[in-house]
Amino acid sequence: MEIINKQTLFERYGKERKGNKWAIIAIASIPLIMTLGNSMLIPILPLMEKQLHISKLQSSLIITVYSIVAIFLIPIAGFLSDKYGRKKVIIPSLITAGIGGILSGWASWQLDSAFTWIIIGRILQGIGAAGAFPIVIPLVGDIYKREEDVSSSLGIIETSNTFGKVLSPILGSLIAGVIWFLPFFAIPIFCLISLILIIVCVKKPKDDNHQLSFGRFVKNTKKIFSEHWKWLLAVFIIGAIIMFILFGILFYLSSILEDKYGYDGVKKGFLLAIPLATLCIASFVAGKIIKDSLKKMKWITFFGMVLTGVSVAATMFSERFIYLIIVILFCGIGIGASLPCLDAILTQSIDKEMRGTITSIFSAMRFAGVAAGPPIIAILMKGKILDMIILLTTLSVIAALLAFKAIKPGNEKKVIEMEPALD
Template sequence: MAAKQGKANIVAIALIPLVMVLGNSMLVPVLPTMKSKLGLSEFQVSLTITVFSLAAGLIIPLVGYLSDRFGRKWIIVASLVIYGIGGILSGLAAWLIDNSYTWILIGRIIQGIGAAGTSPIAMALIGDVYSGAQESKALGIIESTNGLGKILSPIFGSLIALIVWFAVFFTFPILCFATAIFVWFGVKEKKKMKGKPLPQYLGDLKQIFKQKGKWLIPSFFVGAVGLFILFGVLFYLSDILEETFKIDGIIKGCILAIPLFGMVLTAYITGAKIKQNKPLIRKVMVIGLILLTSSMVAVSFFKQIVPMVGLLTLGSIGTGLLLPCLNTLITGAVDKAERGMITSLYGSVRFLGVAFGPPLFSWLMKISHQTVFFSMAGLSLLTLILAFFLIKPSKSNKGEPGKTKQLATLFKQREKVPTS
């Protein structure tokens, strides 16, 4: 019975990032059509991605605190409902209102607010429900479902757009409401922790960054850059497939899915293998960033579709090595009481990375192909240097400077708690 409940937990939790990622990825192949139908500029159409991610990034820290204080499941379900409502507003605006661009953006902002309480809180929930190797594996699974959403969403987005381009907005509420029901009935959350008053909570958070900020802050930055490059590249690839190569519809969606498939498969294998082995985690991160940097350098010399997609897939494999490692390090950095805030801060900077990818890529695209990818290679190289020299968490939380014997004992007890 416990095993069945454990499977129900992970399936329900895994659906959360799957739905969350559709908010941007399913819209990517539709953006060139939206640009044409509404008479928008490259920058204006990129804002439909940016406002969603920016709203999520700004709201996530608040949602993280609320999840620590009142429980994860309530926050996740309410967030999914808000997410769906935003999709309905954007869809109705595009369907019924002339000059609907502003209303579409408002709907996207509401969707972003809802998205704030999805994937980052799911990461914290996994940290509550699982421990040890099971935790790493579960985090790898949700990173994989996150990537699976990225694979399926360009294809689904292209398919749905065959009906009418704005039909994609109406897909969100269907998926969100269904997932909310599944999470409500399928996830058995452990006994809710007693929430801390906000001043004490912020004080504890300050102490965490004082002790671990030397590696935690660079980890946040590296994660944000990984998502910044990923969504910037998707935006760029979607545009040139349609504008340069005249490829649209299902074929376009399938091509966009190729690099993402490499990331998904790699993330799943990485999450299953790294466990809590921090020296191995660091090595895998460095290898992933070397692959990402190398691919950005190499693709700058090619404008043909086959080598471009192949090299971008290599970069996505690097991202697939990177993200599960960061998830494991950051989720395991703190105790349960502060986990929601930490994972939410991490989710926030990841969303901010996604937010700034498309508009900055749209600006770089006006200069040249090589400018785009040499810039990304330089940024990726910077994260490689940071990961190599600064992301060095201790081999165990028991060895953190300033930890008391009592805290070490509590950590041991927590590791021994059987998982669902």
């Protein structure tokens, strides 16, 4: 009888793990698609300027409004996911993002003065991204009970997010090569695929009871920040710095490749994909290594930011093509290793009831870094490149010091009642 019971439990656990794998694949499609929905348009902005007869500032708004809208709405989406449940927020958000893509594509195709309607469509996409992308992290924490599985899965999520960055410049250039506005219509197709995967593959966990009132939300948020503001603020700032450096250095590399070496279109997309591919691999490996160890999360984040700072500083010595690619490749490794650690620290340390809210604030900080990086680097590149290098290196050092000083795991024991584990 004991053998039968063990066998039954083993079979049940095996089926559960198999179902969870499909759920993670479905969830991982969200950051992939949301990244494609924004980054895919970057390499074709010059083409849009010609077709729509708009300025560079106007074309930059097509990217910027997406991130700005998301920054302000992400915390609201996090609260709603804690109150009503993750899927109830993700599903309408994916639909909204798809509608935004259709509106932008239709306006580009049918209207003579399409710019305003494209911006409205991009705002809708930003609303959709705000409700879908940040809910991914707490949803992974809801699905798995073992912290080791959570950390490993978050590595896959960050890998998917980064793979979207790797794929987007290539895919955007290829699709726009057929019809310039076709990337807008590709977004709702991607959203539909993700929507079907979420509905079919992601099941509501048995203990997934979301009944968070606004009063309780405010009380819990105050309590969490009053007791653990140091490490929470550190993780938020590190997340913003990482994305600022990543998108800033990619903007710099993209400009150098086109202006100095004459690479554009698909060729430039493939070259930009090289450092992003290493970032992708580093995220996956780090997710596997950290398991449920808060100490590993701390030290991988610290050394990842040190490697990032050293790599950025090394760009001052040469602008030779191969040298630049190799240096930024190491920068990608540092950033890629750090991201799943920050995700896991938050997921492992925050009670499930508040997990969506806290991780959403983290996601909003990351979006802020994405929005600020390229324009600030563009301004600095008009002067001395050394100023840009000093800024990015300084930010890397600040992030490393925050990881070293503010993140203090204490002991390695799993927190029984999901109280914050870091002081």
